[in-house]
Amino acid sequence: MPIQIYPIRFGINRCYLVQDNGIIMIDGGPPNKSIAFQKFITRIPIRPDDIRLIILTHGDPDHVGSARDIKLLTGANIAIHENDRLNFENSLYNFPPGTTSWGRLLRFVLNPILKISLKFPGDKSDIVLDNSDYPLYDFGINGKIVYTPGHTKGSVSVLLETGEAFVGCLAHNNLPFRFRPGLPIFAENIDEVRESWKSLIQRGARMIYPAHGDPFHVDVIKNILNN
Numbered sequence: 001m002p003i004q005i006y007p008i009r010f011g012i013n014r015c016y017l018v019q020d021n022g023i024i025m026i027d028g029g030p031p032n033k034s035i036a037f038q039k040f041i042t043r044i045p046i047r048p049d050d051i052r053l054i055i056l057t058h059g060d061p062d063h064v065g066s067a068r069d070i071k072l073l074t075g076a077n078i079a080i081h082e083n084d085r086l087n088f089e090n091s092l093y094n095f096p097p098g099t100t101s102w103g104r105l106l107r108f109v110l111n112p113i114l115k116i117s118l119k120f121p122g123d124k125s126d127i128v129l130d131n132s133d134y135p136l137y138d139f140g141i142n143g144k145i146v147y148t149p150g151h152t153k154g155s156v157s158v159l160l161e162t163g164e165a166f167v168g169c170l171a172h173n174n175l176p177f178r179f180r181p182g183l184p185i186f187a188e189n190i191d192e193v194r195e196s197w198k199s200l201i202q203r204g205a206r207m208i209y210p211a212h213g214d215p216f217h218v219d220v221i222k223n224i225l226n227n
């Protein structure tokens with residue numbers, strides 16, 4: 001059976017379920033999404049306890065907010081990079097700076113609201129990732145977790161051997177972020193974002209699945225890096 005990808009929309013966030021011989025989940029969504037998750041999963045041919053791993057692309061609260069609750073529903077392990085793990089484990093708030101004037105304005109407006117509305121329950125991480133690749137064969141997935149810092153110091157992506165790349169906030173697409181797909185409008189280090197993209201492209205990323213917005217072809221990023 002070909003790989004199945006199920007995007008789960010939680011407001012402006014997208015998590016993904018990826019099904020090959022096993023099933024993994026990319027990101028844990030904003031806080032208080034466990035009921036929405038339960039509703040979603042009844043509509044697809046996957047049982048909650050089929051999900052064995054939740055990979056947190058980074059430690060920001062809109063990506064880890066429901067991870068603890070979804071872990072309770074599924075029994076999945078949680079993987080996060082060592083540089084971001086304390087955000088999740090200690091329920092810390094983080095919002096990377098704007099990289100464009102729109103990003104800076106949006107952050108200025110949203111930050112005071114999100115600081116309050118994105119409070120979330122943390123938990124212990126089961127798998128702490130370092131900067132080396134983490135193969136996913138044991139979870140029935142032909143692919144790996146790769147370290148792609150830039151949006152945060154602990155950002156990771158999931159790269160499948162067939163070229164699908166789940167990049168968290170290494171890219172943004174759609175409103176209120178961007179009109180078109182492109183580099184993130186929030187990032188701790190935009191130069192590192194570019195380096196992470198070069199590495200993903202060199203390693204065969206083809207179709208990009210961002211955590212905010214629709215999937216797009218990697219050629220979009222190639223063009224940006226060349227300009």
Ligand SMILES: [Zn+2]
Pocket residue numbers: 058060063096151169
């Ligand atoms: Zn983020």
Ligand SMILES: [Zn+2]
Pocket residue numbers: 060062063169211212
């Ligand atoms: Zn986000």
